[in-house]
Amino acid sequence: MSISLSINQIIDAVRDLDGALVVAPAVGDPAFPELAWGDAFFYYAPDRVMPRNVQPYGTIVTKDYPGDTASDLDPADRWRVNIHVDRAAFRELVGDRDAGGGDVGNRVDPATPDVVQQHPVYGSAGWVAVVNPGPATGTTVLRLLREAHDAARARYERRR
Numbered sequence: 001m002s003i004s005l006s007i008n009q010i011i012d013a014v015r016d017l018d019g020a021l022v023v024a025p026a027v028g029d030p031a032f033p034e035l036a037w038g039d040a041f042f043y044y045a046p047d048r049v050m051p052r053n054v055q056p057y058g059t060i061v062t063k064d065y066p067g068d069t070a071s072d073l074d075p076a077d078r079w080r081v082n083i084h085v086d087r088a089a090f091r092e093l094v095g096d097r098d099a100g101g102g103d104v105g106n107r108v109d110p111a112t113p114d115v116v117q118q119h120p121v122y123g124s125a126g127w128v129a130v131v132n133p134g135p136a137t138g139t140t141v142l143r144l145l146r147e148a149h150d151a152a153r154a155r156y157e158r159r160r
Helices: 007-015 087-094 138-159
Strands: 020-023 040-044 058-061 080-084 127-131
Touching: 007 020, 007 040, 007 058, 007 138, 040 138, 058 138, 080 138, 087 127, 087 138, 127 138
Parallel strands: none
Antiparallel strands: 020 040, 040 058, 058 080, 080 127
């Protein structure tokens, strides 16, 4: 089955996961820097409190960030979902394109929509990215978010 996803559909799918916390700063939210407004950050936090010492396991960004412009997210209706995956999944998803950003295989233009690829900045840390998930990647994005959520839950339980 192939599906296209909207930002809200992804956020709703993550919110449905047990123990998930979605932090989505609205425009004007004084608790977050302006740059984060309109984006979403996914955590495993069964207490519903945003963790202070843990990175999110997934994000949605709706604009270019300083030092992260290769996906060309500033035009209207362009956004990117970013997901932390384990090494095996990273290799499965990006093939010969190594996590260090080297040109081992056929690199994909980071602005290409509906393609799972290494994150243009954080690929070396095991992050993959999809600009505007569509029919080719929608199902995969939801699966990867569930897997990242489960991994975050396992890390949380080990720390307890």
